[in-house]
Amino acid sequence: MNRHIAIYPGSFDPFTNGHMDIVERGLEIFDTVIIAVAANSSKNSLFSVTERVDLLTKLTANNPRVKVETFSGLLVDYVVEKKARVILRGLRAVTDFEFEFQLAQMNHTVCQQVETLFMMTSPNFAYLSSSIVKEVGRLGGDISNFVPPLIKEQLLQKFSQINED
Ligand code: ADP
Numbered sequence: 001m002n003r004h005i006a007i008y009p010g011s012f013d014p015f016t017n018g019h020m021d022i023v024e025r026g027l028e029i030f031d032t033v034i035i036a037v038a039a040n041s042s043k044n045s046l047f048s049v050t051e052r053v054d055l056l057t058k059l060t061a062n063n064p065r066v067k068v069e070t071f072s073g074l075l076v077d078y079v080v081e082k083k084a085r086v087i088l089r090g091l092r093a094v095t096d097f098e099f100e101f102q103l104a105q106m107n108h109t110v111c112q113q114v115e116t117l118f119m120m121t122s123p124n125f126a127y128l129s130s131s132i133v134k135e136v137g138r139l140g141g142d143i144s145n146f147v148p149p150l151i152k153e154q155l156l157q158k159f160s161q162i163n164e165d
Contacts, residue, residue, distance in 0.1 A: 004031040005084040006117070009075055012037055012052055013045045014151045015059065016133055018125035022090040023066060025119055032065050034082060039072040046134055046158055059150055076111035087116040092126050138162075 006026050012019060012035065026033045035056055039049045047055070053070050060066040071078035079087060087107065089100055104116035121128075128146055137143045137155050144152060 003085060005034060005082060006030040006032070006086045006088040007034050007036050007075075007079050007082060007084050008088040009036040009038055009071070009078075010089075011045065011130065012056065013047055013130050014133065014147060014155060015052070015056055016125075016128050016130055016147050016151075017145070018090065018092075018121060018128040020148065021122050021125050022088065022119055023060075026088050027063075027065055030086070030088075032067060033088065034067045034069055034084070035060070036075075036078065037068070037070045038075075039070045047154070051154075055151060055154060059148055074110065076107050076114050079114050080111060085113055085115060087114060089116055089118050090121055091118045092121045092129070 006029070008019075008023060008026060010019065015035075023033050023035065037049055037052045037056070045052075049070050053068055056068040060068060075087065079085070087104075089104070091097065091100060100116075100118065104118075107114055107116060133143055133146045133155070136146070138159055143155065147155065
C-alpha cells in the first residue's frame with residue numbers, strides 16, 4: 001500500500017485553475033498526484049474522456065510527479081488497483097458538502113482502507129466550477145482567469161465548432 005500517492009478523481013470538463021490549485025497543494029503533501037478522469041460520469045460532457053486525458057497530459061507534462069489516467073467502474077476499485085489509499089477532493093461551499101460527504105462515506109464503507117481527504121478551495125477559486133466556465137465561455141465572456149491557457153484555447157475551438165453546427 002503506497003501512502004505517498006493521492007488519487008484526484010473528477011470530471012474535469014474542463015480542468016480549471018481551481019482544480020490546478022488542488023493538484024499543486026496536493027503535491028505539497030503527496031509525492032505523486034494521479035489525476036483520474038472519470039469515464040463513467042453520467043454528466044453530459046463537452047470534451048470526450050480521451051480529449052480530457054490528452055489535454056491534462058500535455059498540461060502536466062513538465063511535472064513527473066503528476067500522472068493523468070482515466071478510470072471506469074468503482075473509484076475504490078481503481079484506488080486499490082493503484083495501491084493507493086487516499087482520494088483527494090476539493091470543497092468549495094456548503095453546497096459541495098452533502099454530496100461529497102455521502103460519496104466519501106460510501107467509498108469508505110465499500111473499502112475501509114480508502115480514505116478521502118478534502119482540501120478547502122483557495123478563496124480566489126471558490127466561485128469557480130467547470131460548468132460556470134463553460135457557460136461564460138459559450139456566451140463569449142473572457143475565461144482567461146479561470147482556466148490554463150491551453151484549456152482556454154481548446155475551449156474556444158470547441159465553441160467555434162459548436163457555433164458552426
Ligand atoms: P466531479 O464531477 O467528480 O465533481 P469535478 O471536475 O467537478 O468532478 O471536480 C473534481 C473535484 O474538484 C471535486 O472534489 C470538486 O469539489 C473539486 N473542485 C472543483 N472546482 C474546485 C475549486 N474551484 N476549488 C476547489 N475544488 C474544486
